[in-house]
Amino acid sequence: MLLFKLFFAFIQVGMFSVGGGYAAIPLIQDQIVNIYGMMTLEEFSDLITVAEMTPGPISINSATFVGMRIAGIPGVLLCSIGCIIPSFFICLILAHFYYKYRTVSGVQVVLGAMRPAVVALIASAGASILLLGLFQAELQEVVLSNIRWVELGIFAAALYILRKYKASAIAIILGSGVVGTAIYAIMGAVI
């Protein structure tokens, strides 16, 4: 019964979290903390910390964390599957129509207008992450003198390597983690 409730709760999370991972957090809180009382608010804030610190989509991360805490491995499976079921069917239908009609010239005109916006959205995500990396702050709270020189150097070096040698993105991300941590460890300034 508990498992069934969990499964159903995460189907709702998957269904109504429109617009990226952070939109899912209040929904999960509502289902798990407020409606079913399956977690305390403190446990829930732990969950957000972990979900942000680990790779992968934030809603899958939280589904797994909640599932594990409440019902072990079966909980993990049910929560994660519940979370993706609505996306799966909706995107499958969208994909079907997209590939059926995308070569129609009228559809191309409409899609063409959406592409510049997507570029802007990706750029905006990049700008936010860059500021977090260089200043550990959002745009409104940036203090120029707080710039972190190690991160700035890594950013510049990584961008240079990517442009010049077409390096793999994964190698760049993991490499910057290893190199940066090593520099801070040598400086004796690990956070």
Next chain:
Amino acid sequence: MKKDYSKLWVLFKSMFVLSACTFGGGFVIVSLMKKKYVEELKWLEEDEMLDVTAITQSAPGPLPVNASVIIGYRIAGVVGSLTAIFGTILPPMVIISVISVFYEQFRTNPYIGTALQVMRAGVAAVIFDVVWNLAHNVWNTKRILYIAMMITAFIATYLLDVSAMIIILTCLGIGIIDLLVKTFGMVRTKDGGIV
């Protein structure tokens, strides 16, 4: 659209690696997917990847999962979708299951904290690299409308905090108007010569 089941293993493997190494929100993984599937494997066209991003952003659910459903479908139909989804959700499921047990040690480990902080610089570099190419291509369309939309959308989302969903829907509206204007223009050309 041709289904190609021989690509399933590469599809699973690449989704798995991307998902395991992606820190940050949905647009990070979109940048990585663009590099992988457009530039490296050449499975998708660049415009297609942008369309897929717009669709995934407008559908409910986690963006990386949505994108894997569509890309998987493109490569090998429903089987491809399931393969791609499995590759995407497996790493976070395993990682979080382990971490939820060692949560305190993980949260307070200084090396993990530092690595996560410096990795942001690397992630930002990857996104800038991708955006550089994409913006360059929008610029090359030489359409003032598209260039203006790109700049306006950036200001709206980054400085004014307008949600991504609203921006995509607004541009969908502009696209429909654009289509109507073009269609209307063509009709007028036939009988009157006005473009």
